[in-house]
Amino acid sequence: MDHLLEIRNLSIELPQGRRKPPVKLVEGVDLTVRKKQNFGVVGESGCGKSITCSSIMGLLSFPLSLGQGSSIRFQQGDGREVEITGLSKAELRKLRGRDISMIFQEPMTALDPMYTIEEQICESLLFHASLSKAEMHDAALEMLRKVKIPRPEQILKDYPHHLSGGMLQRVMIAIALINNPRLLIADEPTTALDVTIQAQILDLMNELRESYDTSVIMITHDLGVIAETCEEVAVFYAGQVVEQSDVNTIFHAPAHPYTAGLLRSVLSLGGAQQELYTIQGTVPTAGNFSAGCRFADRCEHCMDICRNRAPALSEISPGHLCRCWLHADTPKEETA
Ligand SMILES: Nc1ncnc2c1ncn2[C@@H]1O[C@H](COP(=O)(O)OP(=O)(O)OP(=O)(O)O)[C@@H](O)[C@H]1O
Structure with a gap:
């Protein structure tokens, strides 16, 4: 099967107390991401892009919950298909990092200021692989080279505050890819960076995609980012998908007035x-x-x-x- 992720009838609800029915922040979303596909999710702020993707990671923040009938099916590395909405917390933890990783807009908030870059890369390796300390060091070093970080030996010893925003985002990409995930969710990964660094990070992500078999969901409000990185795109508006197609069609023959x-x-x-x-x-x-x-x-x-x-x-x-x-x-x- 060519499908990696199949979301069907996804709704995300915000409770309104006992007397009122919950508000549906996201409603009736169907999305299919194929293996090795770069899939874009675009729309204005607040339309539900991030919470949709958080639900794939099993990371909906309190008090949000999935609506009845929501289904998120994912094909694991061993070929088995799992229903993410039915997994326990422990099973979800296993899936995250090993099969599904995420990078965020603000790498500084995702990294711990108290630990060195090496400790933070190795922590995600510790969780998923049984390597010796020396092997982990080599793996971390190799990963920093892949994301084109200069002086990687030195950077491993540094703390996050020693690094620029662009370098931190490269570290985040290294951490996200080190276990060779099948799906990488990138939530506005370049929004906080200045324009030239943005272009470098997008180029890097495109290059890495060639060498990893990872599918990417790129969440953005920026159609330019979609044009640079994606093959298929879903346009979100007010908690729903309003248009979906290959990128070429969306750019040259948009059908929905919102997309236009x-x-x-x-x-x-x-x-x-x-x-x-x-x-x-x-x-x-x-x-x-x-x-x-x-x-x-x-x-x-x-x-x-x-x-x-x-x-x-x-x-x-x-x-x-x-x-x-x-x-x-x-x-x-x-x-x-
Ligand atoms: N924990 C929460 N509690 C209540 N409402 C929430 C919570 N998280 C998100 N929302 C609401 O859900 C809606 C969708 O939010 P979401 O963050 O997914 O939007 P988005 O399209 O990703 O926007 P942005 O580009 O600004 O991140 C918004 O109205 C937001 O206020």
Whole structure:
């Protein structure tokens, strides 16, 4: 089977006390990540990208929980498929680091200021492999070389505060890849870095992907990062996937007005004479979604039906999914 990860009907709920039903922060998300695929998850702040990916790691923060019927199936290194939502805490710990790793926006907060870089790399090795101290040292050194850290012997002895943001992110990538995971989740890995360092980190991730058999889920609000690194992309809006397709289609023939708006705002940044384009309005907060399309209030193509009935995510051409009445078999003359 070509599939590494299959998410079906994922919902993530925020409880509202005993009297009210929980608010669904994420609803009805289906995603499939293939082996060795670079999969992008893009959308504005607060649309549910990070909590969706945290749920893959079994790391939803209190008081969030998975809704009934949510399924996350993952194929382990031994070929066995596991249902992540049914794993115990101990089984999840085993899966993390060995099969699934994550890198975050702020490497400084993910690393412990009290321990050297060598101690922190070796800690993740300790947990997953039975190596001697000398073998662990060699493995850590080799990994720092792979992520192109200069003077790796010295860096192993350093503490996190001795390193720049770009170097720390390289260390995080080394830690994430040292056990050769099948899936790497990268949550805005370059957002906190300046532009030239961003490009270097993205290049490094692309290079490493060639030499590891790892699939990557790249979470970002930046379509430029998606263009640089991904083959397939899911566009999130207000807790749902609104469009999904290969990257080429998303960039050249976006179907959902939200995706088209995101692209226009990126393109207008590049044009010297053009006025900066922004999508009017803001993302509705969870619990305040309308009965119809969640993007209706901001949409330039809004029709009557969009305000009253929620569109389903449907396949508008092979491999291209879109959640929009403009592309559904419904009368289009119902313009508001
Ligand atoms: N522990 C929590 N308790 C309550 N609400 C939460 C919690 N964690 C996340 N949320 C809410 O869930 C929604 C989705 O959050 P999430 O962090 O996944 O968004 P995002 O798309 O990753 O945004 P960003 O790019 O800003 O990280 C937001 O409305 C957020 O406020």
